[in-house]
Amino acid sequence: MRKLLFVLMVGLLALLLTACGGETKSSTQPSSTEKQGTEAITQSNAPQAQEFTFGAATQGGLWYTLAGAMGDEIQKAIPGSTVTVIEGGSITNLLGLESGKFQIGFSNGQTVPEALNGIGKFEKKAENIRFVATLYPNVYHMVVRADSDIYTVEDLKGKRVSPGIKGYSGELVFQQILKLNNMSYDDLAKVEYVGTADGANLLRDGHIDAIVGMIAAPVSTFQELDTTIGIRLIPLSDETISKMRASNDGFKTYTIKAGTYNNFKEDTNTVAAYTVFLANKDLSDDTVYTLTKMIVENAEKWKTLSKIMNSFDGQFSIDNQVGPIHPGAEKYYKEAGYLK
Template sequence: MKNIIYLFAALFLVLVLSACNSGDEETSEENNEAAAEAEEESESSDSESNSEPAEGAEMPSEISFASASVGGFWHTLSGSMGDDLDTVFPESNTTIVEGGSISNMIGMNNGTYALGFANAPNVIEAYEGKGDFPEPVENVSLLATMYPNTLHIVVREDSDIETVEDLAGKKVSPGTKGYSAEITFQEVLDGYGMSYDDLGGIEYTGTSDAGDLLRDGHIDAIVSLLAAPVSTVQELDTTLGVRLIPLDQEVISSLSEKNPGYLEYTIEPGTYSNIEEEVQTIAAYTVLMASADVVSEEAAYEITKMTFENKDKYVSLSSVLEDYNEEYSVENATSEFHPGAVKYYEEQGIEIE
């Protein structure tokens, strides 16, 4: 009996296969399309993404996000934003690249990086082909103005340094050579009619390592251009005791006039627990930029939108982003917006001049 059943089953299978082979290609394609659509719907329902990019909002399979070295807030923030980019563009994978404001701008201009952070003064210099930019940068546009990085000149509490002029003959760490803090410090010195030749020595190193050098007495001052409060300065404030050196109003005004990317900034009492007086200094906005060669208008729209939709998560990383919103981004912009960003802001009722 089993043999008979097996025989009928075999005959039935042959007939089915024959019918499939003799069927028209159109019917077969329709079945394949239906299967593909079902598979896509299944994949879509299984996805953890809460948002989908608009049609045409595509990015390369590998997104290079130019940021900064591990330990700085740029690196922390870009890592979080990279996760969000992978959600918005599920066919892409975001890689965080360690860099600096100037190298980030150059890399975006030649299409090596899709996105990147920069400091506003460097962006202005890049557009004008000044400073470290031998030729004007033309392929990089603004997506968002995010938060201010503040210039800190830090000395030991028992130091005899009270003013910038007092740095003459002293050993200073201005940050990593060629990075924003180091360039800004040179501009500050120039405002006082000074240069590195007037100092007692230069130690090019990051803020964290510079903190160790200050504690050990190997240097007399640290210069950084980071969002306040700076963790290294906080630690030195509580364990060593430090002071912040203010800038003269005349120098602040001169720097802002020469480069509108700089703004007057006050480090308020309580920013650091043992520093009880206001400190007048300058700041430079961290801006999110995009390569025009890599990021389309549709993609730029989605990325700009993403940064505001995920603000609460970014604020949990640092309170420096508490003021970040669409109005803040546009009001404090010092460079030209990407067309996709313009589209997003105008949808929010904000006019771009």
């Protein structure tokens, strides 16, 4: 009996030791299921390769050049991705972002509130547009040849003008400026709807008298014109500027400094609206976090493309936010210390 009891006790002790050993092993070495879960969490933090359609603007302006440069960096930041740059425009890009045809794109600061509120060219309120970054002021230019007899907005009466592409924000701003000066297209001799580069060629060849539009200052196309035929910039009156600012808080007073274009020696008062980088809200947080990081941390590269970017950094970007921010962008600005 004692012998049988001893055997039973030894067996029970062995079972206890085995159980303890099993618990120790499971606490230090995760199961295959747990390993898979950890790997899945790690992989989820990396944005997936995808096709980006990038709404920019016509060739000859900074938007197109900047979109190309950013597209290259996107493909480095998110390997396997492709970026197709579209010659869109401020309004076209917003419509493309809202519909999901564009994943990313540029727009002008004064146009974004119109889209969000469903006014102007927008039939209903936009719900899918999210802020990523503010880049630089987009400046209203009215450019004529140096030997032109045009010195004011009113002097455009009877003249041939290119307001850019029909329906672009630059054209809409021009129509507003004409209206504020008691004018319309009926007062002009001709309207040519062409992009910046083509407009410059028409001005150079004497086929038009002025180019107008919302564009970076300086823009390379106008710098080239300045060195070949010489240009002047037509200022806006203080009254026009005040009325424009009252109509839309996206407009800011701006002075194009003398020397911005080498042969023009006078300051020019005008208006500007910030160029913003936007994304469709359905882009993942990880993707937009990576895009925001790419934009902010390549600031020095963008500055080599145009002096207009010299003020750009993460703080400038978030301080001039336009519209609701994408959660991925918000995460980056907070982690980088630009946003509390």
